[in-house]
Amino acid sequence: MTSETGTPLLELQRINKSFGAVHVLHDVDFTVHPGQVTALVGDNGAGKSTLIKCVAGIYPADSGTIVFEGAPVTVNSPRDAAALGIEVVYQDLALSDNLDVAQNMFLGRERKRKYRLPLLQKLLPRTLDEAAMEEAARETLARLSVRTVASVRQQVASLSGGQRQTVAIAKAVLWESKVVILDEPTAALGVAQTEQVLALVRRLAEAGHGVVLISHNMNDVFEVADRITALYLGRVAADVKASDVSRSQVVELITAGRSGDLGLAPSTAAESI
């Protein structure tokens, strides 16, 4: 079905996940290629967030394989995912309001100062290297051509929605991540801010990251996505090139699971309900 060449960055194969009696994901296959934006679309409760959380190590899949750069991997915690180079930007942004931009970007992975003497290195607790972190944060923002965040020493509480989203994305990119997953990055943003964030998403892909964009918004999806994977009640309804489908087809895939000759077989779609 895919026309892509080369190994995909991330490949999920036949992922299943249940919460108690509720079977949320049915044999879901999902592929992310480097340098592309893959949109993951679906209605509320289709299983988008669950799928992402399986990849991010928030909760493990019941069955299925995660293949990263051609090798099967296990992801049991957010740290595992981060170690592979998978970063997730959550919908609620997961920024700490009382910390500043640089502190948030390095949260949980702070850089520490090195002592010149190896003896001191062993004896003394290593303190934070604020200057290096500030520098790296500033560089990352510059690399992403972010001009909306004036200072990396600003408290996150004082930032606007778009700026916060920008910081959250920059945080993901800071870690030489290969796959960046964005959960509804434009959901709470105004028009101009949405444009800025989408431009940033595009730049991420152009820089070679594999980008996953979870969205409800067809405008956003068609503006930046190369591929579209539609979920319908926990099943993959379609995995198509964005240029091969129309908006109305994608909307049908989301709401009914099928559209013309695309999508789930009528019986499967009906049975899922």
Next chain:
Amino acid sequence: MTQTSAPPEGARRADVRQGTRLRQAVGTIGGQNLSLVIALVAVLALFGSLNSDYLGWSNIQVMAQSATVVGLLALVQTVVIVCGALDISTGSQAGLTSVVSAMAFTSAGGNAMAGIGAALAVGVACGVVNGLIIVYGRVNPVIATLATLAAFKGVAQLISDGSAQGYVLGDDIFIFIGRGKIAGVPVLMWILLAVAIAVHILLKYTDVGRNIYAIGGNDTAARLAGIDINKYLISVYALAGLVAAVAGIILTARTGSGQPTSGSEGLELKAITAAALGGCALKGGRGGVGGTLLAVALLGALDNGLTVQGVNSFWQNVAQGTLLVCAVVIQQRRSGERPVGLPT
């Protein structure tokens, strides 16, 4: 607006510049700390003018010594509150460890190190119990430590039979802790200073401290960043227990024997008062050693001043309570929260 005569452009710009410079200065010290400094200076000036001995070195030492125990508990309370939690049981922990230090000292045949070691171990154990109840029992920190406040006090009374235990002032180490001086400054002040510096370094210059602030600010974000919140909470409570034990040992050294309740009762509220007065937001993520120490100094100076002036000691409680309410009201006004429903 354009009709009214505006000041010349240059003058206005100078005003603005001066304004920002002032704001920068306030920013580095912190508005909260600045008002504490002003209040402290006011209190010192007031009582100093009423009584010339008040600002004498000997009285300042008295002030500092009586503030040490509260100061220690307030410092760890700061760490606990920055996490977004609360430890009400620190006073009972100090009482329990005071008894333990004296009893272990006596039963080890007058070995001070045994007494101190036992007290520290019991303190850490108390803290770990708090942490485990909160994290794995899923009990709200206020309720959990309210329960252990009663329980630890009960244990202290049980093992001591409700009365003072042992006599430690025959021992050089305890005498040194309680009465000794290094370079003319009481050992107690050195202990407080050392703990303050250690906590300050922990909070401001290490990743552990950064993570503690993150947990208090947004625990979901902290968890998603891979921070083991449970480990942190239990460790923070263990630290609170450890420092409460130091306070307990000091109580023993100061009074000469292990005190189950007298001397330690009510300390937890004083510690929380000092932390809140010093700018800790009870919802977590905000506060620091500087503010807490200033608040401890302010409360100590106020208490001592009222005593020196011969004011009925019951008024001290009224003054302390009033000060706390004023401080928090000012803090909330500054944050510009709308007066609707319960405050956050």
